[in-house]
Structure formats: C-alpha cells, structure tokens
Amino acid sequence: MNISDKIFKFFGGIKPEGHKQISTRNPIKRLPLPKELIIPIRQHVGKMPNIVVKIGDRVLKGQILAEPVANMSAATHASTSGYVKEIKPMNIPHPSGLPDQCIVIETDGKDEWIRLKKIDIENISLSNLLEKLKHSGVVGLGGATFPSHIKLNANRIQTLIVNAAECEPYITCDDMAMQEMTQDFVDGVNLIMHILNIPKTIIGIEDNKPQAISKLNSVLDSSKNIHLKIIPTVYPSGDEKRLIYLMLGVKIPKEKRPTELGIQVFNVATLISIARFINYGEPVISRVVTVTGALGQPNNYQALIGTPIQQLIKDAGGDPSQEVIMGGPMMGFKLPHTDVGVTKAMNCLLAVTDEMKSKASTEMPCIRCTKCVEVCPAQLQPQELYWHAKSKQFEKLTDDYKLFDCIECGCCSYVCPSNIPLVQYYRYAKSEIREQAKSSEIADIARDRNEFRLFRLEREKKERAERNAQRRAQVSDEDKKKLIEEKKVAIEAAMKRVEENEE
Amino acid sequence: MIEAILITLSITILIGLVLGYASIKLKTTGDPIVDKIDKILPQTQCGQCGYPGCKPYATAIANGEADINQCPPGGDDGIHKLADLLGVEYKPLNAEHGEPKPKSVAIIDESTCIGCTLCIQACPVDAIVGAAKQMHTIIEKECTGCELCLPPCPVDCIDMQVIPETTENWKWKYPIYKIEQQN
Numbered sequence: 104m105n106i107s108d109k110i111f112k113f114f115g116g117i118k119p120e121g122h123k124q125i126s127t128r129n130p131i132k133r134l135p136l137p138k139e140l141i142i143p144i145r146q147h148v149g150k151m152p153n154i155v156v157k158i159g160d161r162v163l164k165g166q167i168l169a170e171p172v173a174n175m176s177a178a179t180h181a182s183t184s185g186y187v188k189e190i191k192p193m194n195i196p197h198p199s200g201l202p203d204q205c206i207v208i209e210t211d212g213k214d215e216w217i218r219l220k221k222i223d224i225e226n227i228s229l230s231n232l233l234e235k236l237k238h239s240g241v242v243g244l245g246g247a248t249f250p251s252h253i254k255l256n257a258n259r260i261q262t263l264i265v266n267a268a269e270c271e272p273y274i275t276c277d278d279m280a281m282q283e284m285t286q287d288f289v290d291g292v293n294l295i296m297h298i299l300n301i302p303k304t305i306i307g308i309e310d311n312k313p314q315a316i317s318k319l320n321s322v323l324d325s326s327k328n329i330h331l332k333i334i335p336t337v338y339p340s341g342d343e344k345r346l347i348y349l350m351l352g353v354k355i356p357k358e359k360r361p362t363e364l365g366i367q368v369f370n371v372a373t374l375i376s377i378a379r380f381i382n383y384g385e386p387v388i389s390r391v392v393t394v395t396g397a398l399g400q401p402n403n404y405q406a407l408i409g410t411p412i413q414q415l416i417k418d419a420g421g422d423p424s425q426e427v428i429m430g431g432p433m434m435g436f437k438l439p440h441t442d443v444g445v446t447k448a449m450n451c452l453l454a455v456t457d458e459m460k461s462k463a464s465t466e467m468p469c470i471r472c473t474k475c476v477e478v479c480p481a482q483l484q485p486q487e488l489y490w491h492a493k494s495k496q497f498e499k500l501t502d503d504y505k506l507f508d509c510i511e512c513g514c515c516s517y518v519c520p521s522n523i524p525l526v527q528y529y530r531y532a533k534s535e536i537r538e539q540a541k542s543s544e545i546a547d548i549a550r551d552r553n554e555f556r557l558f559r560l561e562r563e564k565k566e567r568a569e570r571n572a573q574r575r576a577q578v579s580d581e582d583k584k585k586l587i588e589e590k591k592v593a594i595e596a597a598m599k600r601v602e603e604n605e606e
Numbered sequence: 607m608i609e610a611i612l613i614t615l616s617i618t619i620l621i622g623l624v625l626g627y628a629s630i631k632l633k634t635t636g637d638p639i640v641d642k643i644d645k646i647l648p649q650t651q652c653g654q655c656g657y658p659g660c661k662p663y664a665t666a667i668a669n670g671e672a673d674i675n676q677c678p679p680g681g682d683d684g685i686h687k688l689a690d691l692l693g694v695e696y697k698p699l700n701a702e703h704g705e706p707k708p709k710s711v712a713i714i715d716e717s718t719c720i721g722c723t724l725c726i727q728a729c730p731v732d733a734i735v736g737a738a739k740q741m742h743t744i745i746e747k748e749c750t751g752c753e754l755c756l757p758p759c760p761v762d763c764i765d766m767q768v769i770p771e772t773t774e775n776w777k778w779k780y781p782i783y784k785i786e787q788q789n
Contacts, residue, residue: 199776527781534777546649549750552731553651553659559732 108332111352113345115480116337117514119272119433121311126275126393126401131283133405134418140182140208140409141444142168143195147242148249149175156206160187163217165386168206171237177250178240181208182388182407184215196412196429196446200439208409219384224294229256232298239380240387240447245341245370246430248448251377254367260299261365264350265292265306265374267315268334268341271431274451276391277371279403281308281315284375285322287382291374292329294381299367303328305350309336338433339512343368345480357508372450392445394419396428396454409444412452416441426455433513467521475515475525481508485515489525492532497539500532507533640668646687650679651730652752654704659730673697678704679751710766711749712756716741718763725755725764 145151152169156162162181169179188209192202222235236252243249245266269277281288292304306323308316310333323329334340334349344355347366355361361368369377372390379385388408392415395401399420406415413423428435430451437455475485484504491500500506509529516525578586643664650660655676657663666672667688674688675697682699689696699706714725714734721739726732733749736742744755755764769775 195773197773197776198778199771199773201771201773201776203773524781527778530778531780538777542648543645546647548748549649549651549731550644550660552733552748553649553661556730556732 109352110332110334111348111350112337113340113348113480114482115478115514116339116345117478117517118336119338119517121336122273122395123275123278123311126273126395126403127279127314129400129402131279131391131403131405132418134410134414136183136210136212136214137407137410137414138210139188139411140185140210140407141193141411141442142179142182142206142208142409143193143444143446144169144179144204144206146179146240146248146408146447147177148247149173149177151204152176152179154190154204154206156187156190158187158190161185161211162187162208163215165217165219165388167238167386171250174237174253175250176237177242177252178238178386179206180240180386180388180408182409183208183210184213185210194440194443196438196440196443196449198436198439205444221384222381224297224381229298236377236380238386241373241376241380242387242447243370244372244376244387244390244447244450246434246448246450251369251373254362254369255295255298257299257362257367259365260301260362260367261303262351262367263292263295263299263301263304264347264366264368265304266341266343266346266368266370267306267308267312268346269312269371270309270336270338270341271433271451272338273395273453274393274431275395276393276403276450278312278315279393280371280375280391281312282318285318287375287378288371289319289322289329290382291369291376291378293327294378295367295369295374296329301367304330306331307334307340307346307350308332309334309340311336338514339480339510342480342510342512344510357505387447390445390447390449392449393451394421394454395451397421397425397456398454406445408447411442411444412438412449413441415445415452416454421454426460428453428455428459432459433517434511465522466524469521469523472520474518474520478514478518480512480514481510483509485525488532489523489528492528495532495535497532497536501536506536509533637665637668640664642691643667643688646680646684646691647677648679648684648750650750650752652679652750652754653730654678656703667692673700675700676703678706681706707751708768710751710768711746712744712751712753713746713765713767714742714744715763715765716743718761720761722760724758724760728754728758730754 144154150173152171154169156168162168163184164181166181167178168181171178185208187206189207191205193205195203195205222232233252233256236255241251243251267277267281295301296304306329308331316331316333319331323331332350339345340349343361346368347353347355347361353364355364376387389405392404392406394404394415402419404415416423416425416427423441427438427441429438429449430436432453435453469486469489471486473486479485487504488500488506488509491504506529511526511529513526516523519525644661647660647664653659655663655672657666663672667674674692674694675685677684678699685699686696719741721736721741723736723738725742726734726736730752731748731750733745734742734755735745751766753766
C-alpha cells in the first residue's frame with residue numbers, strides 16, 4: 104500500500120518560537136523516591152472511581168487504589184509501595200483551584216511491586232482486553248485523559264494516526280519518550296494495529312525533532328505499513344482534526360468523530376503506556392513530564408504519579424514559589440496551587456517567564472485588525488466571538504459564530520496586537536452556555552414533575568369524590584335510619600354513664 | 607340580479623366552511639405566548655412571585671396582570687430575557703418578592719423527622735419520599751430549592767443547603783484584569 108507523501112496544509116496556524124532545545128539536552132531524569140505522594144483519585148474524563156483502600160492500609164506499587172465505576176471511568180493506582188496516610192479533598196492541578204478527593208501515600212522506600220501479569224494478546228477476547236485496560240488506568244496522556252479502553256472499542260478502523268507532532272512550544276516529553284522508549288512506542292503501535300485490525304499507520308511528527316525521527320527511521324519497518332510523515336512545524340498541527348487533515352486530507356465534519364470515518368488517533372505517551380501494560384502488566388504509575396521555562400536546568404522527568412511538583416521544580420533549578428503553568432504556553436493554565444502531585448494529564452510544567460508576564464498584564468481594546476481571523480485554524484471569526492462573549496450574547500455565539508468549533512488553541516490571543524486574552528472569553532462563554540443548557544434541562548424536568556403533581560392531585564380529588572358517591576349510593580334509606588338509631592342509642596348510653604359518674 | 611345574489615351567497619358559504627373547518631382543525635391548544643414565558647421561568651415553583659407556580663405567573667404576565675420583575679430565582683438574566691421576548695423595558699427585580707439566592711437544595715435531618723407528611727404535601731415537584739410516621743427524605747436531584755417545605759415542618763428539621771462549587775460544576779470566570787498604576 105502506498106501512502107502519498109503529500110502534506111495537506113491546514114488553514115491558519117502560527118509559528119511561535121519553539122524553546123524546545125532547552126529541555127532536550129539531557130536524558131530523561133528520575134527523582135529519588137519522594138517521602139509522600141499526593142494522588143488525585145480522578146485523573147481522567149468521566150466518573151469518579153470508587154476508593155478501595157482505607158487509611159493505614161499497606162499498598163504495593165501498581166496496586167489499585169480506586170476502581171472504575173462505569174464504562175466512562177478509569178482506575179487509579181499506587182505509584183510505589185507504602186502506607187495510605189490520608190484520604191481527603193486536597194488541592195489538585197485544576198484551573199478552578201478547587202480541591203478534589205486525593206489519597207496521600209507515605210512511601211516505605213522498598214518500591215515493592217504487586218505481581219505483574221503480562222497479557223497474552225493472541226489468546227484474549229477483545230471484551231476481556233478492554234475490561235483489563237479499564238483497570239489499567241490507561242488514559243490519553245496527551246492531556247485530554249480520555250479513557251483509552253473506550254477508544255479501543257471501535258471497529259472498521261482503516262488508519263491509525265499517531266500524534267507525535269508535539270506542536271506546542273516548550274513541551275518535549277513525547278520527543279524524549281520516542282528517543283528513549285523507542286521499542287515500547289513501536290510495540291504500542293503494533294499492538295493497536297493488531298487489536299483493531301488496522302491495515303496502516305501514519306506517525307505524524309514535526310520536523311523540529313530530528314533525533315526522534317532518525318531513531319524511529321532506524322527501527323521502523325516500512326513493510327509493516329507504518330509510515331513516518333514529517334510535517335512542518337506549525338502550531339497547532341497536533342490538534343486531532345488538524346493532524347488528520349495534514350496526514351490524509353480528510354476533514355472531520357462537525358459533530359462527527361474520527362472513528363466514524365475509519366480513523367483513530369493515539370498520542371505517543373498513551374501508546375507507550377498501552378505497550379507497557381500489555382507486555383509487562385504495568386499499570387499507569389508514572390509519566391514523562393517536561394519541566395521547563397524560567398528555570399536553571401530544564402529537563403524531562405520520568406515522574407511517579409503523585410510526586411509533589413515542587414520537588415520537580417526544585418530539582419530543575421527553580422524556586423517553589425514561582426508561577427507555574429501546567430501544559431504549554433498556548434493551551435496550558437496557571438496552576439492556582441503548587442502543593443499538588445503529578446497527574447496523568449501533566450505533560451509539562453512551565454515556569455512563567457518575564458516575557459509571558461508582561462504580555463498578560465496589558466489588555467487593550469480590540470481594533471478590528473482581523474489578524475486573529477487569518478490564524479484561526481478552525482476558520483472562525485475570533486473578533487466576533489470576542490465581541491459577543493464580552494457582551495454575553497450567547498445565542499449568537501452558538502448559532503451564528505459556531506463557538507463550539509473553537510479548539511481553544513490560543514493562536515488568536517498569540518497574534519492579537521491588543522493582548523486580549525481571547526481564549527479566556529471563549530472559555531467563559533462556553534461554560535456559561537453549557538450551564539444554561541443544563542439548567543434548562545433541569546427546569547424541564549421540574550415543569551414535568553409539577554404538571555404531573557397537579558394532574559395527580561386533580562385525579563385523587565376526583566377519585567375520592569367518586570368513592571364517596573358510590574358509598575352513599577350503596578347504603579339504602581332503611582340502613583341509614585338503622586345507623587342513625589344505633590348512634591342515638593350509643594350516645595344516650597354514654598350520656599347515662601357520664602351522669603352516673605357525676606353522681 | 608338573482609345570479610349576483612347567488613354568487614355572493616355561494617362565496618360566503620364557501621368561505622364560511624373553510625373558516626369553520628380551519629377553526630376546528632388548526633386550533634392552537636393553550637396560549638403560545640404563555641408557553642414561551644414559561645420556558646424562560648426557572649420552574650422553581652416557589653410562588654415568590656405571588657402566583658401558585660411558574661405557569662400561573664406566566665399566564666398572569668401574558669394577560670398583563672403581573673410584571674416581569676417578580677421572579678427572584680430567575681434573577682436579572684430572566685428579567686432581561688422576558689423583556690426581550692415581550693418587547694418591554696427592563697426593570698430591576700422587585701425586592702418585595704425576595705432576593706436572588708445561590709442555588710440550594712433542601713436537606714431533611716432524618717433523626718429529627720417525625721414523619722408527619724406535611725412537607726410531602728407542600729413539595730410542588732414531589733421530590734420528597736416518605737410515609738406517615740416513617741422517616742422522610744429528599745430526592746436531591748429533583749429538588750428545585752423552592753423552600754416551600756420549610757414552613758409546614760412542625761419540628762424544623764429541614765435545612766437549605768447551598769450547592770457547593772466543585773470541579774464538576776465549576777465554570778470559567780469572566781476575564782477580569784487588575785489595572786496596575788504605573789509610577
């Protein structure tokens with residue numbers, strides 16, 4: 104099968120300074136075992152898993168701390184052996200700064216594994232494998248943390264696309280992982296192709312990673328239909344829809360998923376963790392994190408999930424009081440607290456540079472230059488979105504300007520000469536619109552329940568009236584007289600008793 | 607002469623038949639404007655507007671008997687929407703009818719509840735489960751936070767609890783930047 108080498112350029116995009124070299128000079132580093140690990144229970148999109156350990160329990164490395172409760176859920180594991188010290192809401196790396204349920208593990212330094220069982224991929228049914236994956240804690244490690252077993256529950260996939268673009272400045276964790284864990288990565292690709300019966304794979308990688316490219320070229324066997332496609336460095340080529348277009352020239356229609364068109368996309372780190380789970384039985388207990396920015400020695404770390412990020416920052420030559428962004432400079436968010444642990448979503452910790460600070464502080468009015476229109480990869484009208492979000496005209500945003508097609512890539516904010524934080528306006532508008540939709544749903548239920556109650560009361564009234572009428576009709580006149588007589592006798596008897604008593 | 611009368615008469619009868627048919631076949635059930643207003647109202651069914659529920663209030667607005675600013679749970683947004691729909695001027699919320707409160711749900715202190723069923727009868731959305739002399743409890747998901755169950759409770763065992771902000775219901779805030787003065 105021949106895959107054309109043509110690269111389909113998408114509309115818009117920007118070419119920011121990469122800043123990638125600063126964190127790729129040294130190999131991936133490991134920190135000594137931290138004294139305590141802060142592991143948030145929910146590190147994925149979906150339902151909160153069910154905690155299965157108690158305070159004081161001894162847990163082993165790789166032991167399940169919380170079980171998935173529904174299909175849209177994933178397990179959370181202990182990243183080393185030790186004791187469960189606390190289970191309580193604590194700070195998590197989330198833009199809200201709100202706490203969520205966490206487990207604190209006091210490590211015992213032994214780093215003792217549970218018994219790991221590799222999976223016999225040739226002799227396992229797909230449903231069994233998916234069930235196992237659900238308990239493996241494998242989620243999309245590109246940052247979206249979508250449970251992987253759901254993505255593997257697809258059929259008729261024609262093309263597997265590996266997202267190795269890593270288009271956001273500063274982030275280098277996938278680059279380093281491909282260089283150092285090449286075999287696991289290729290195993291992951293082969294396993295997914297085997298599981299889903301996919302005939303061909305294209306790895307999309309930006310041309311700013313020459314080392315990873317040459318390493319992959321040396322191991323990849325093109326007869327197996329795994330192709331490496333080197334794409335120019337344009338942000339946001341790593342966005343799923345942009346990448347699919349770059350690779351295949353296919354545009355995914357609105358409200359359709361790539362799987363419906365026979366395409367599945369996996370990120371590098373996710374493939375590595377799938378390979379490690381199937382080949383060695385290892386659940387997700389660590390990930391590669393890029394620690395970079397305004398620090399002494401930026402580096403990549405193979406960090407255990409739950410490692411306090413302050414230790415990483417300190418080791419990279421930073422100051423724990425520094426402002427830190429989780430994710431990249433384009434799509435990341437400022438961490439409200441730095442007393443949090445590493446999570447599966449944490450691909451990068453970026454210490455804020457002075458340049459970023461100066462940009463954030465001066466917002467000026469929109470001058471309608473439409474520079475943002477030229478770079479918007481979703482081909483929206485960012486300036487109109489901004490006006491309507493600012494004036495809270497939400498209906499126009501969804502109906503006329505397709506706000507929900509916005510991928511929040513930040514290209515518009517990057518080029519804005521007035522330094523307007525455009526994406527923040529879109530995020531605000533999106534969450535308001537979602538909230539309104541939810542409350543109108545709740546209101547509809549309340550209306551139905553109220554209407555049914557009024558109907559029920561009416562019905563009960565009618566039924567009671569009918570019952571009374573029926574009873575009255577059944578009793579004949581003689582019976583009525585008799586009843587009255589009986590009552591009279593009873594009353595007289597009672598009066599007599601009272602009189603006797605008084606005497 | 608007679609022909610003219612006949613023609614006019616037949617036209618009259620024909621039109622009459624068409625109109626008569628249309629009035630039966632194309633009849634609108636209910637008042638569409640009432641439904642539109644009702645759609646905007648929050649369906650708390652709390653009666654703070656002075657009417658026994660959202661639908662009666664919507665009807666009163668449609669009939670011009672009630673003002674658009676009597677619904678505290680709907681808040682400012684609700685008044686703006688009503689004003690837009692009806693083409694009238696926006697008015698601030700009438701304080702006589704109460705103030706907007708954060709969204710809450712009722713919680714029954716189950717150890718104090720005596721099982722009198724009075725709250726069950728008061729709940730406009732049947733969100734309280736229980737039987738005589740049995741403990742009652744509230745289906746939190748269905749509770750609109752109308753507070754109508756509070757006054758009838760003889761032992762004061764119902765409390766309103768504000769729904770806390772969690773990572774699940776958290777919303778991105780409107781971007782606000784502090785203006786720093788340059789020295």
